[in-house]
Amino acid sequence: MFRRLETTGGDHVEFEFDGRRIVARRGDSVAAALLAAGIKSFRTTQKSGAARGPFCMMGACFDCLVEIDGETVQACAVPVSQDLLVGRCKQVSLSPRDEQ
Amino acid sequence: MVDIVIIGAGPAGMAAAIQADECGASVMLLDEQQEQGGQIYRNVLNADTARLAVMGDDYAAGQSLASALDRPGVLRELSATVWRVDPDGTVTYSVKGVARQVIGRQIIVATGALERPVPLPGWTLPDVLTAGAAQILMKSNGLVADNAVLVGCGPLLYLLAAQMCLAGAAPKALVETQTRGDTWRSLKYGMGALRGWRTLSKGLGLIAAVRRAGVPRYKAATDVRITGTDSAEAVMFSCGGTAREIACDNVFLHQGVVPNTQISRSLGLEHRWNHRQRCFEPVVDVMGATRLERIHIAGDGAAINGAKAAELQGRVTACDVLVKLGRIDPARRHNLVRPLMRALAGQMAVRPFLDALYPPSAEILRPADDTPVCRCEEVTAGDIRNYARIGCVGPNQTKAFGRSGMGPCQGRYCGLTVTEILAKENDMSLQKIGSYRVRAPLKPVTLGELASLAETNGTPTVEEDHSHD
Numbered sequence: 252m253f254r255r256l257e258t259t260g261g262d263h264v265e266f267e268f269d270g271r272r273i274v275a276r277r278g279d280s281v282a283a284a285l286l287a288a289g290i291k292s293f294r295t296t297q298k299s300g301a302a303r304g305p306f307c308m309m310g311a312c313f314d315c316l317v318e319i320d321g322e323t324v325q326a327c328a329v330p331v332s333q334d335l336l337v338g339r340c341k342q343v344s345l346s347p348r349d350e351q
Numbered sequence: 352m353v354d355i356v357i358i359g360a361g362p363a364g365m366a367a368a369i370q371a372d373e374c375g376a377s378v379m380l381l382d383e384q385q386e387q388g389g390q391i392y393r394n395v396l397n398a399d400t401a402r403l404a405v406m407g408d409d410y411a412a413g414q415s416l417a418s419a420l421d422r423p424g425v426l427r428e429l430s431a432t433v434w435r436v437d438p439d440g441t442v443t444y445s446v447k448g449v450a451r452q453v454i455g456r457q458i459i460v461a462t463g464a465l466e467r468p469v470p471l472p473g474w475t476l477p478d479v480l481t482a483g484a485a486q487i488l489m490k491s492n493g494l495v496a497d498n499a500v501l502v503g504c505g506p507l508l509y510l511l512a513a514q515m516c517l518a519g520a521a522p523k524a525l526v527e528t529q530t531r532g533d534t535w536r537s538l539k540y541g542m543g544a545l546r547g548w549r550t551l552s553k554g555l556g557l558i559a560a561v562r563r564a565g566v567p568r569y570k571a572a573t574d575v576r577i578t579g580t581d582s583a584e585a586v587m588f589s590c591g592g593t594a595r596e597i598a599c600d601n602v603f604l605h606q607g608v609v610p611n612t613q614i615s616r617s618l619g620l621e622h623r624w625n626h627r628q629r630c631f632e633p634v635v636d637v638m639g640a641t642r643l644e645r646i647h648i649a650g651d652g653a654a655i656n657g658a659k660a661a662e663l664q665g666r667v668t669a670c671d672v673l674v675k676l677g678r679i680d681p682a683r684r685h686n687l688v689r690p691l692m693r694a695l696a697g698q699m700a701v702r703p704f705l706d707a708l709y710p711p712s713a714e715i716l717r718p719a720d721d722t723p724v725c726r727c728e729e730v731t732a733g734d735i736r737n738y739a740r741i742g743c744v745g746p747n748q749t750k751a752f753g754r755s756g757m758g759p760c761q762g763r764y765c766g767l768t769v770t771e772i773l774a775k776e777n778d779m780s781l782q783k784i785g786s787y788r789v790r791a792p793l794k795p796v797t798l799g800e801l802a803s804l805a806e807t808n809g810t811p812t813v814e815e816d817h818s819h820d
């Protein structure tokens with residue numbers, strides 16, 4: 252479980268994840284804000300249904316995928332903004348080109 | 352068009368930009384983050400004194416470099432994801448869902464390192480993150496984890512442990528994989544290591560700080576696995592013949608870092624297996640030049656030598672590029688580069704020793720059959736071995752057998768493991784086995800982004816790439 256080093260200070264921003272109100276700090280990525288709120292699992296995998304959360308926090312692993320505005324995005328690469336609506340992705344619709 | 356497009360605003364990219372600007376070249380510096388610094392100096396410009404005190408001097412040192420970028424000649428394009436680089440100098444990227452292109456007379460790729468994949472049982476569970484991720488959360492968000500276990504080996508593991516102790520969130524334990532044999536093997540590099548004494552003594556200081564905080568260290572741990580149903584609950588391992596289990600809320604993994612070769616691969620450049628560091632490196636000369644006239648590579652993306660070396664290498668590479676642009680002559684380059692090279696040699700002296708002391712553990716190089724290797728497509732080590740048995744000899748072929756490396760991460764966190772397993776199963780060299788082919792788009796791109804690119808400059812975008820093997 253993550254906690255803030257500084258318990259005061261910072262501008263607060265509120266957004267929504269999966270219907271739940273989350274209070275974050277301005278400058279947080281969606282992934283960091285969710286971890287700070289105690290949310291570990293962001294989605295389940297398509298193949299086995301296993302729970303997944305952020306792994307790299309630097310945009311490389313794609314484990315932190317969430318849905319914003321109908322698009323699948325990396326939660327660690329999107330900053331929070333007031334009233335942002337974030338959902339769990341029903342289906343990961345991100346795949347670079349298939350090749351043989 | 353600008354003189355130099357630099358991809359990545361970490362130590363190498365920032366130093367290259369400053370050097371280039373000092374010699375009058377126009378620069379565009381692209382980075383995925385909202386601010387310059389790279390992962391090592393992430394958020395350093397916003398860090399207050401309390402944060403700096405926790406993260407340490409090496410982090411704080413990034414402030415002067417990052418603030419020195421503030422100069423009119425360096426155009427910064429931040430929150431920019433580069434998803435295509437062409438040999439002619441065209442760089443295609445997206446900012447907040449809008450795609451753009453810039454053409455550089457010269458390109459410097461400074462995309463740094465990625466954590467080496469750490470395929471252990473349970474490494475895909477939520478609450479298991481890389482050590483680098485734990486540091487990013489501290490640097491960017493002031494977030495620390497109580498009740499975490501650190502697993503793996505290498506200097507970064509001690510640095511993270513020491514930072515957590517200073518932050519009042521000492522880890523529950525360090526489960527270290529390096530063996531006594533590794534210590535012996537490292538001693539033959541002792542002389543070189545002594546030349547890098549500053550680095551070494553800093554490392555010893557970190558270990559002492561962790562010990563003072565009373566954090567238990569388990570060395571030469573084997574059979575390491577992470578258990579839990581929907582998130583990490585415990586780390587199990589054996590140490591000195593005793594089976595142990597440590598309950599925890601988070602696990603931070605680290606087995607060293609490796610060059611991020613996505614762009615160099617996509618350009619079809621040759622890569623060479625580095626046996627000491629067990630990773631592929633793009634083939635470059637001492638200046639970072641590649642066989643492509645317009646492409647240079649600097650910093651950890653060319654070879655892992657750490658932040659200080661990357662900064663020096665960034666300047667060296669910029670000097671070479673400046674000659675190509677006609678901004679300086681070779682004599683000036685010689686004068687500029689000579690002291691940089693001397694400092695670089697000092698930085699690199701300690702590497703062979705560190706590489707031998709903290710090699711990736713045998714278990715992650717040859718994971719058990721049921722361990723997931725490809726996180727995206729959930730392909731296990733056993734699956735890869737089966738493909739080998741039925742005739743699969745190359746990483747690209749595994750994609751056809753079972754989609755490994757075809758998920759959105761494009762093999763970033765399975766490529767090296769797949770290469771290791773296939774080499775072993777086929778009894779072939781790692782160089783021969785090679786790695787995944789990488790193609791643009793380097794990150795998934797939406798149709799909207801493609802359309803926006805067509806609108807802004809009317810050029811065709813993601814046609815088939817013919818530049819590689």
Ligand code: FES
Nearest residue numbers: 308312313315327
């Ligand atoms: S946590 Fe790895 S891409 Fe977001």
